[in-house]
Amino acid sequence: MQNLLTFLQTLIDGILIGGVYAVISIGLSLVFGVMHIVNFAHAEFLMIGMFIAWFAWAFAGIDPMFGAFIALGVTFVIGMVMQRTLIKPILNAPQVSQIFLTVGLLFALENGALLLFGADYRSVSTSYQTQALTLFSSDAGRLLVPLDKLYAFLMALLSGGALWYFLSRTRWGRAMRATSQDPMAARLMGINTDRMYMIAFGLGVGTTAFGGAVILPYITASPTVGAQFVVLMFTAVVLGGLGSVAGAVVGGIMVGLIQSFSALFLPIQLMNLTLFVIFILVLALRPEGLVARRRA
Amino acid sequence: MTVQRFLPILAILALIVMVLAPLGLDPRGYEMRILCIMLLFAGLGQAWNIVGGLANQISLGHAAYFGIGAYTSTILLNLFTLSPWLGGLFGMVLAVGFALLLSIPTVRLKGHYYALATLAAGEAMRVIANSWADVTGGPVGISVPYMPGEGLWMMQFSTVLPNYYLFLAALVVICLIFWKIQTGALGYRLRAIKQNEQAAEVIGVDTYRAKLIAACVSAAITAFLGTLYAQFQFFFDPDTVFGIATISVKMALIAILGGVGRLSGPLVGAAFIIPMEEMANSYFGSSAAGLSQFAYGAILVIVILLNPHGLTALIGQLWNRILGKGAPHDRAAT
Numbered sequence: 001m002q003n004l005l006t007f008l009q010t011l012i013d014g015i016l017i018g019g020v021y022a023v024i025s026i027g028l029s030l031v032f033g034v035m036h037i038v039n040f041a042h043a044e045f046l047m048i049g050m051f052i053a054w055f056a057w058a059f060a061g062i063d064p065m066f067g068a069f070i071a072l073g074v075t076f077v078i079g080m081v082m083q084r085t086l087i088k089p090i091l092n093a094p095q096v097s098q099i100f101l102t103v104g105l106l107f108a109l110e111n112g113a114l115l116l117f118g119a120d121y122r123s124v125s126t127s128y129q130t131q132a133l134t135l136f137s138s139d140a141g142r143l144l145v146p147l148d149k150l151y152a153f154l155m156a157l158l159s160g161g162a163l164w165y166f167l168s169r170t171r172w173g174r175a176m177r178a179t180s181q182d183p184m185a186a187r188l189m190g191i192n193t194d195r196m197y198m199i200a201f202g203l204g205v206g207t208t209a210f211g212g213a214v215i216l217p218y219i220t221a222s223p224t225v226g227a228q229f230v231v232l233m234f235t236a237v238v239l240g241g242l243g244s245v246a247g248a249v250v251g252g253i254m255v256g257l258i259q260s261f262s263a264l265f266l267p268i269q270l271m272n273l274t275l276f277v278i279f280i281l282v283l284a285l286r287p288e289g290l291v292a293r294r295r296a
Numbered sequence: 297m298t299v300q301r302f303l304p305i306l307a308i309l310a311l312i313v314m315v316l317a318p319l320g321l322d323p324r325g326y327e328m329r330i331l332c333i334m335l336l337f338a339g340l341g342q343a344w345n346i347v348g349g350l351a352n353q354i355s356l357g358h359a360a361y362f363g364i365g366a367y368t369s370t371i372l373l374n375l376f377t378l379s380p381w382l383g384g385l386f387g388m389v390l391a392v393g394f395a396l397l398l399s400i401p402t403v404r405l406k407g408h409y410y411a412l413a414t415l416a417a418g419e420a421m422r423v424i425a426n427s428w429a430d431v432t433g434g435p436v437g438i439s440v441p442y443m444p445g446e447g448l449w450m451m452q453f454s455t456v457l458p459n460y461y462l463f464l465a466a467l468v469v470i471c472l473i474f475w476k477i478q479t480g481a482l483g484y485r486l487r488a489i490k491q492n493e494q495a496a497e498v499i500g501v502d503t504y505r506a507k508l509i510a511a512c513v514s515a516a517i518t519a520f521l522g523t524l525y526a527q528f529q530f531f532f533d534p535d536t537v538f539g540i541a542t543i544s545v546k547m548a549l550i551a552i553l554g555g556v557g558r559l560s561g562p563l564v565g566a567a568f569i570i571p572m573e574e575m576a577n578s579y580f581g582s583s584a585a586g587l588s589q590f591a592y593g594a595i596l597v598i599v600i601l602l603n604p605h606g607l608t609a610l611i612g613q614l615w616n617r618i619l620g621k622g623a624p625h626d627r628a629a630t
Contacts, residue, residue: 032408038408038411038412086597086601089601090600090601093600095352095354095407095408096348096352096354096552096556097600099354099356099408099411100548100549100552100596100600101596101597101600101601103356103545103549103593103596104592104593104594104595104596104597104600105593105597106593107541107589107590107592107593107596108590108593108594108596108597109593110586110589110593111586111587111589111590111592111593112586112590114586114589114590115586115587115590223586227540230415231415231416231419234412234415234416235416238409238412242408242409267427270423270424270427272419272423273420273423273424273427276416276417276419276420276423277420279412279413279416280398280401280402280413280416280417280420281401283402283405283409283412283413283416284401284402284404284405284413285401
């Protein structure tokens with residue numbers, strides 16, 4: 001009974017956190033799927049999203065769950081501008097340049113935030129932060145669903161669903177998928193691929209910022225918070241297949257589960273080690289991803 | 297008249313300048329330390345250049361080898377007072393072992409995928425060093441026991457001057473190794489891989505083996521430089537020697553900004569980046585945290601936007617414009 005409860009609790013925690021990982025990874029996958037660029041600076045937009053939500057909370061009293069929409073909007077615009085000015089010129093450059101441009105962007109964004117906001121840790125306080133739903137209770141133990149994680153998970157579901165709807169059901173979404181499959185053919189069909197690239201990049205960093213904002217109730221914001229998520233995000237994306245949005249969802253939930261289950265056997269510091277090993281093995285054995293094979 | 301013809305003369309001149317440079321400087325001074333770090337990072341960039349430059353295998357995890365080298369010699373020195381020369385040798389063996397372990401599954405990966413796999417490998421080492429506190433000292437870091445008067449055998453000196461010449465010698469050896477590889481059969485194989493891996497396979501290049509050898513040589517050199525670094529700094533922690541920004545990316549950056557795949561690349565890159573970084577740190581270090589790193593990232597972005605082929609190509613471009621020539625011949629040299 002005790003073991004079963006521990007198992008179920010770990011499962012719940014894994015899925016809840018995994019859902020958020022899924023949303024922050026979708027953006028990365030979208031950018032790669034459409035532009036074939038690995039954006040190493042992507043996790044920094046999670047940090048930016050967290051800061052936007054924090055400021056919205058601190059100065060206007062907006063709950064991070066709603067602040068997330070502001071974060072999405074602001075980073076969407078930043079992303080579009082950034083794509084136009086920085087990413088577009090290197091779309092056809094050698095891969096080395098692409099990698100190092102985004103790595104340079106990573107340094108600039110992280111330290112830019114450090115300059116602007118200082119190294120302080122910032123957290124929000126909300127009414128639901130310390131509360132939890134009790135699913136089951138007995139002498140052997142209880143099954144809990146922490147409310148902050150549940151809300152974050154639901155918001156993640158919402159944004160993931162919206163993005164799925166956009167990509168598969170709307171005209172612009174179809175145009176974007178066409179661009180990712182064959183930019184030349186898309187252009188011949190009258191699609192403005194440059195605009196599609198801009199929107200894809202804006203949406204990509206926007207969803208990641210959204211994901212960053214909704215986890216603010218249980219993760220403190222700081223300029224270096226992105227670094228915690230870099231490998232995690234890439235693992236989720238690679239598990240699901242680089243460039244596949246549906247894959248990123250599966251990958252994100254898998255990463256959440258791997259993390260929460262490995263915490264049962266390993267000391268907390270080694271939690272990410274399992275992730276790294278799995279990541280390298282997946283890259284080596286199935287670089288196309290474990291699940292999906294279709295592009296977004 | 298090509299630039300190539302002057303290269304040996306230029307190299308010898310540069311070497312003479314580097315040998316004589318410390319004469320005018322305070323042997324314990326700040327400038328000497330910067331020069332030492334510059335030499336060290338030029339060596340690191342060159343080691344990276346073997347894999348990243350010649351074969352275009354973009355590694356973002358070379359800190360793993362660097363840290364292995366630093367930790368192995370320091371731990372052995374702490375436990376058995378073993379000379380860092382021997383400890384460094386052990387470190388090199390371990391680093392080659394790790395390179396094989398990592399490369400056998402990942403060496404076939406290309407571009408982004410290889411970069412990601414190596415990035416994770418470096419991070420994995422950092423996590424291990426942080427959590428295996430019994431051996432590594434954990435996040436607190438580890439110190440090299442101070443043994444004054446032991447001299448060269450223990451790699452400890454009372455001034456920075458011997459360190460400088462040690463680093464310079466190491467850099468010269470590394471450059472020679474790189475030059476030997478670049479102009480030898482292995483270099484041709486690696487460049488064939490860079491240009492077109494499938495075509496290289498078709499004409500009979502064992503691409504797997506060539507990349508594996510390159511990875512091992514690069515790892516061994518990086519590990520030894522890790523030992524030198526440990527003996528120079530006397531103290532380090534996992535986040536420094538296994539860091540992405542502090543080591544992995546920086547060494548790659550130095551090679552890339554200077555001109556990837558060229559012998560001169562890491563030298564130019566280190567001569568540019570390290571003093572710039574130190575200057576930014578000393579000007580703004582205390583007043584605004586992060587400004588130097590911010591400038592660092594911004595300059596990286598700008599240089600790549602100006603010319604994706606690196607600083608030397610950029611200089612070549614300017615040079616040609618001044619001389620009124622056509623296409624830069626520099627670029628074709630890679």
